[in-house]
Amino acid sequence: MSATPLPSRRLVLGMAAAVPLSMTGALTIGSQSASAATASPFVMAYFTQSPRGLGTDYGLHLAVSTDGLQWMPLNQNNPVVTPTGGDGGLRDPFILPKQDGTFVVMATNLKGTDWTRQSQVIHVWDSADLRSFDNYRLLKLHSMATHSWAPEAFWDASRGQYAIIYSAVNSSGHNVIMVNYTTDFHTVTSPQVFFDPGYDVIDGSLAMDVNGVNYLYFKARNNLVGARSASLDRGSFTVFTSGLAPQGGIEGPILAQASGTWYLWGDANALFYTWQTSDLSTGNWTATDRRVYTQPLNSKHADIKPIPQTVYDNVVAKWGKPAWNRLKSYNFPDRYWRHADHLGRIDPYPFDPYTDSQWKLVPGLADSSGVSFQSVNQPTRYLRHAYYQLRLDINDGTTRFAQDATFHRIAGLADPSWSSFRSHNHPDRYIRHYNHQLRIDPISTAVGKADATFSIWY
Structure with missing residues (x-):
């Protein structure tokens, strides 16, 4: 989510000979590599946007990957569900695997780019296996005259509750990352400040308990910046990196680990950039070669989560592979x-x-x-x-x-x-x-x- 629109500006196959064609005429592609075949698969949630709006859609889109780098859109890159309440559209979707093995999906309540829109609610669905999306509701997070952007959530074991973090303007006069706690994603505690470094910050993304440390990446001054803490307590995170950004700025950080490597994804107006590191504690990132990753077509402000192989197999069977390449x-x-x-x-x-x-x-x-x-x-x-x-x-x-x-x-x-x-x-x-x-x-x-x-x- 960005109040400042960014300027506009990626797989590898195995054996190349004797590749079969499916009945639809689209290329049939098997495992991308031997290592990918044994790694945990992933799901990406996103909405879509293209330069002239021809591919823009404010519904929930899903893509899957066997290696966390090459993404295959599901449902022909059409939404799998669209909000029926609020503004009738979503941005910044997030998938949380819950403690019971099911999922909750959350998203910003905003259709379009009216950054002055003050929505105190977010979209929420429950899902058993990402094939159906049930119990749709609008969840009110606060009563302040501000927005509720880019919600994410995590299980706080010390509290025995889930924490929902999101961006909002509080009494400080700038965007901070707020938190509400919940056990059921139907009711929440009163909002509190989770992270405020003293300047405008939005789009928080967490990697938890990495060798005893929690990492929070966020957007600040059109860069992706990292903070860390030994706990998940409010106010405990301290900034430890300088910013990462291509020319023109970036937003929507995603921290995701695949095959022992950490990747930091960012969205520069629907063009994803990716950096990688083997050690989050250093704060040092190397740009990932664009040859090795391919974002879903028109994907915008995404989330990435590992999923069980059975969930991967079932969502592909449910929603289908693209009929095009x-x-x-x-x-x-x-x-x-x-x-x-x-x-x-x-x-x-x-x-x-x-x-x-x-x-x-x-x-x-x-x-x-x-x-x-x-x-x-x-x-x-x-x-x-x-x-x-x-x-x-x-x-x-x-x-x-x-x-x-x-x-x-x-x-x-x-x-x-x-x-x-x-x-x-x-x-x-x-x-x-x-x-x-x-x-x-x-x-x-x-x-x-x-x-x-x-x-x-x-």
């Missing part, structure tokens, strides 16, 4: 395939229309062992080469068109865990980008191999 450039991993003016190119994420970047990878029109790229938002059109440039043209049913629109997927020329695509009727040429345009060329140099290597994900 996106393709990311190897050497420009901030850029994705898209069509614009019926020409193929790679452009920086995010952009609108975002549907220009969604493709159905269907059996090759000229050879079913190959692949053709069918546009999702213009389904009569396919990527084909013409004078070696990739165009989005209507399938005219001719043999020539079918051959021009068929490619053979091979192990990535720059990285065999990624993918490259060889032309069916010009087998000495591969799809590559050049000046950000997609075309087919012979490939011999290291630069050319990198230009011709892509990931297939969602």
Whole structure:
């Protein structure tokens, strides 16, 4: 949640050969790595936003991951539930695994970006397994003339209660992180200040009992800043890091651990940045290579939680895998395939229309062992080469068109865990980008191999 809008500005597959196509035509992808297959899976909750609003939706969206880095949207990236009360929309959703093994979902009550909106309530649902969302209610946290932004919660064992923390302006005149305590998420204690370093802070995210220390990351002055405490007592956290931010600022920190590494996620106007460390106590973070993580399409101000394998399997079965894919450039991993003016190119994420970047990878029109790229938002059109440039043209049913629109997927020329695509009727040429345009060329140099290597994900 941000009262100052931020300016606008990511998987890896295993064996690249002989990849089967599902009955929907979308690529079927198995385990991403041997380690991911044995690690705890994860769920991400988010709402969606795109630069011109074409992909903006204020409902609860879910994505899942086997490694905490590559995220697969569920329900075709549509919401799984939308609030029926309050402002009729949510921001900043949060999932809490409760002590009894069920879940509670909370979110800011705000549809849109009216930062002056003073809502004393938050949205709350109960969920047994993230397949259904029950007992919807508005939970009142305070009676102050201020908001209740970015609610999160944790179990405070010393109190035998859950703590709900959120951002609000109190008598200090600036945003602080408040806390209410509850046993049932139906009634709460009176609000109290949880953390106030003396300046405006919002969007608190906790990592608890890491070698006996609790860590709280938050947004301050458009940076992500860390505080720590040996307890969960109000007023006990002290700042110990300087800020992290790309140019233009960032919000919505998420602390998440995967395979022994801690990741700090942040949201810069629906573009996620990620840093990593092996030791939270140092406060030192290294930027994560954008090649190794892919956020859900249009995801905004998210939350990440580990879940049991059975919950992962059940939500995928319930909500379904996407019927489309996106393709990311190897050497420009901030850029994705898209069509614009019926020409193929790679452009920086995010952009609108975002549907220009969604493709159905269907059996090759000229050879079913190959692949053709069918546009999702213009389904009569396919990527084909013409004078070696990739165009989005209507399938005219001719043999020539079918051959021009068929490619053979091979192990990535720059990285065999990624993918490259060889032309069916010009087998000495591969799809590559050049000046950000997609075309087919012979490939011999290291630069050319990198230009011709892509990931297939969602």
